[in-house]
Amino acid sequence: MASKVYFIKASVNDGEKVISEKARTLFKAGGFAGCFKENDFTAVKVHVGEGDNNTHITAPCIKGLIDELLALKTKPFVTDTSTLYVGRRHNAIDHTILAAEHGFCFDTLGIPFLPPDGLFGTSETPVQVNGEINEEVFIASGIVRCQSILSVAHFTGHVAACAAGTLKTLGMGCASRKGKMRQHAALTLSIGDDCTRCGECFNHCPADAITLDDVKAHIDQDKCIGCAECLVACRFNAVRCNWGEESEVLQRSLAEHAMGVLKGKKNRAAFFNYIISVTKDCDCVKSPDLTTIVDDIGIAASTDPVAVDKATLDLVENKAGKKLAELLDNDELSPHYQIEHAERIGLGTTNYELIEVH
Numbered sequence: 001m002a003s004k005v006y007f008i009k010a011s012v013n014d015g016e017k018v019i020s021e022k023a024r025t026l027f028k029a030g031g032f033a034g035c036f037k038e039n040d041f042t043a044v045k046v047h048v049g050e051g052d053n054n055t056h057i058t059a060p061c062i063k064g065l066i067d068e069l070l071a072l073k074t075k076p077f078v079t080d081t082s083t084l085y086v087g088r089r090h091n092a093i094d095h096t097i098l099a100a101e102h103g104f105c106f107d108t109l110g111i112p113f114l115p116p117d118g119l120f121g122t123s124e125t126p127v128q129v130n131g132e133i134n135e136e137v138f139i140a141s142g143i144v145r146c147q148s149i150l151s152v153a154h155f156t157g158h159v160a161a162c163a164a165g166t167l168k169t170l171g172m173g174c175a176s177r178k179g180k181m182r183q184h185a186a187l188t189l190s191i192g193d194d195c196t197r198c199g200e201c202f203n204h205c206p207a208d209a210i211t212l213d214d215v216k217a218h219i220d221q222d223k224c225i226g227c228a229e230c231l232v233a234c235r236f237n238a239v240r241c242n243w244g245e246e247s248e249v250l251q252r253s254l255a256e257h258a259m260g261v262l263k264g265k266k267n268r269a270a271f272f273n274y275i276i277s278v279t280k281d282c283d284c285v286k287s288p289d290l291t292t293i294v295d296d297i298g299i300a301a302s303t304d305p306v307a308v309d310k311a312t313l314d315l316v317e318n319k320a321g322k323k324l325a326e327l328l329d330n331d332e333l334s335p336h337y338q339i340e341h342a343e344r345i346g347l348g349t350t351n352y353e354l355i356e357v358h
């Protein structure tokens, strides 16, 4: 049976208040209130935008959704986990300060920002999934313990997973530090002769895995945790990755972590993909004004995490008239591994019915 995906057109040109109201309209039209019960601890999974990133979904754009949760008398909190790489979301203190600077705080939203994985990203709960790659996955305890989830993803391209939508938001964004490392462990990277010895990768590597000699930088594979931060940091495309095979393993592992996040939350989670400001790189990139790859489309929402990502991908590729990998200038990448694996392990279906809401 097809899963219902509700969709409303929206653009950054609408302004934050209108976008927020459109999300609220979608919430009501889709009957998503049924996922949430009075006194639930409800995790509102967001991405607050790393550093100076200004293409992420801003806090006022999700206010309508939060007001709906408050009206249902749940106990919602905005949340995101610590990153593997060194940045302003590397621990709960810096992350919470950045979240407040970007408006993800009580003053703006009327609910607190609470990292679910503790001060250092190590507060975790192992969840048995019996997947093809992981028997158990490591999920932030605050996510496992809450009764319901409202996932608010900003759909973008991604340097390793190709697509960053709901599955990525759940699988990577709700995993503890150990869970993230397990997903990234599949990637192997090397540095080519284009290296200029600028040192950026060296400065950003969280594992001290990079050294610089007189000619170029080198990666110590024994130390590398596969976080892909050096890929993002290098402006000279000198960092190389075995994308095809390794991205597939990463994406399949990511889907199994998403399964761990949703275990025990059947009919208790709703997934919103904001398909506006669709940038080539994800919101973890700290620079402002990232390049967009398609005109703004709208917001898609479903109780099926697979259907909402498949519908979103189709909307993006139809609008652009190109495959996502082409839009990212890397035709070795494919976003389908995560979607197809998620479907195979029973997270949802790629068979969807798109219902446009006005």
Ligand code: SF4
Binding pocket: 189, 201, 204, 205, 206, 207, 208, 209, 210, 219, 223, 224, 225, 226, 227, 228, 229, 230, 231
């Ligand atoms: S060398 Fe490895 S650990 Fe260091 S930034 Fe690159 S991927 Fe991450």
Ligand code: SF4
Binding pocket: 191, 194, 195, 196, 197, 198, 199, 200, 201, 202, 216, 217, 233, 234, 235, 236, 237, 238, 239
């Ligand atoms: S960021 Fe790129 S160019 Fe600079 S040292 Fe690292 S690999 Fe070389």
